[in-house]
Amino acid sequence: xxxxxxxxxxxxxxxxxxxxxxxxxxxFLIFLLPAPDGSEFLPPGSLDVLxxxxxxxxxxxxxxxxxxxxxxxxxxxxxxxxxWPRVATVFGLIGSAxxxxxxxxxxxxxxxxxxxxxxxxxPPETQGTILYxxxxxxxxxxxxxxxxxxxxxxxxxxxxMLPLSRVLRVLRVLxxxxGAVTIVLxxxxxxxxxxxxxxxxxxxAIGIELLIRSRWSTRIGESSGKATTAQSITxx
Numbered sequence: 001x002x003x004x005x006x007x008x009x010x011x012x013x014x015x016x017x018x019x020x021x022x023x024x025x026x027x028f029l030i031f032l033l034p035a036p037d038g039s040e041f042l043p044p045g046s047l048d049v050l051x052x053x054x055x056x057x058x059x060x061x062x063x064x065x066x067x068x069x070x071x072x073x074x075x076x077x078x079x080x081x082x083x084w085p086r087v088a089t090v091f092g093l094i095g096s097a098x099x100x101x102x103x104x105x106x107x108x109x110x111x112x113x114x115x116x117x118x119x120x121x122x123p124p125e126t127q128g129t130i131l132y133x134x135x136x137x138x139x140x141x142x143x144x145x146x147x148x149x150x151x152x153x154x155x156x157x158x159x160x161m162l163p164l165s166r167v168l169r170v171l172r173v174l175x176x177x178x179g180a181v182t183i184v185l186x187x188x189x190x191x192x193x194x195x196x197x198x199x200x201x202x203x204x205a206i207g208i209e210l211l212i213r214s215r216w217s218t219r220i221g222e223s224s225g226k227a228t229t230a231q232s233i234t235x236x
Contacts, residue, residue, distance in 0.1 A: 008078060009214040012162065015071035017207030020200040022064035058106040063083050063144060065099030065145065071203075072152060074199060079161040088155020095148020102141035108134055147198060153179035153199065165207060171209075174202055 072092035079085035109131070156162055164171055173182035180196045 006214045008074075009163070009210045011074040012071050012078065013207050013210030015067045015074060015202045015207070016210065018067040019064045019071060020202075020204030020207060020217075022060060022067060023200045026057075026060055029053075029060065041175060054106050054109050058103050061106060062103035065096045065103065068096040068099065068149065069093065073163050075156065079159060079164060082159065085155060085159045085161050088152050088159065088161065091148045091155070093148075095145045095150070095152060098141045098144030098148055102138055102145065105134065105138050105141060130161030146182055146199075147186060149199070150179035150182040153182075153202075162206060162210070163213075164206070171202060171206060173201060174198075178202060 072089055075092075076085065076089040079089070153175045156173040157179070162174065182196065182199065
């Protein structure tokens with residue numbers, strides 16, 4: 001039996017909730033802010049058209065990896081000192097860093113060199129090739145993010161790194177399955193795997209669960225006259 005302070009549940013709870021909710025606008029942004037003519041490849045002098053799209057996507061892809069780092073670190077404080085939880089934590093941090101790198105790369109079309117490229121007499125085919133190469137690099141950082149975080153999800157599920165109530169113990173199995181499927185899909189289907197949406201849905205559920213348990217434990221402390229900041233709960 002492990003005793004965990006209710007305060008220790010708030011950080012991973014809020015972080016998991018922010019990670020899940022921050023990703024939700026991404027599918028809509030693809031349709032609301034499409035590249036001109038539905039293509040990433042713009043004619044010379046038109047790279048500035050990507051400014052709004054790049055900025056919004058950079059913000060989205062920057063918020064939830066930052067929250068993901070907080071979640072991984074906060075979760076590591078709840079985990080045991082065994083090797084596997086530590087390995088999973090490292091993969092989670094690597095994956096989050098990959099997403100942050102993708103966020104920065106999404107601002108590349110707004111850079112000064114890209115502006116010079118648009119103003120220079122560069123053939124559209126050459127400019128398209130350069131932007132296509134950028135897309136390939138972007139996919140690599142995205143893959144690093146999902147693979148690293150997927151290994152972390154498997155670690156959370158198998159090593160019981162998050163204290164979940166008996167009702168939500170099934171989430172541990174789902175975390176392992178979703179993490180494994182995401183890794184496989186990146187090799188079988190070279191695109192954003194649909195399981196990614198399951199990842200964020202699970203994190204939203206986990207965030208809500210941890211915040212409710214933290215609040216419930218605090219109320220018990222208040223009713224019993226104990227200090228709420230030191231109130232602890234027992235995890236089996």
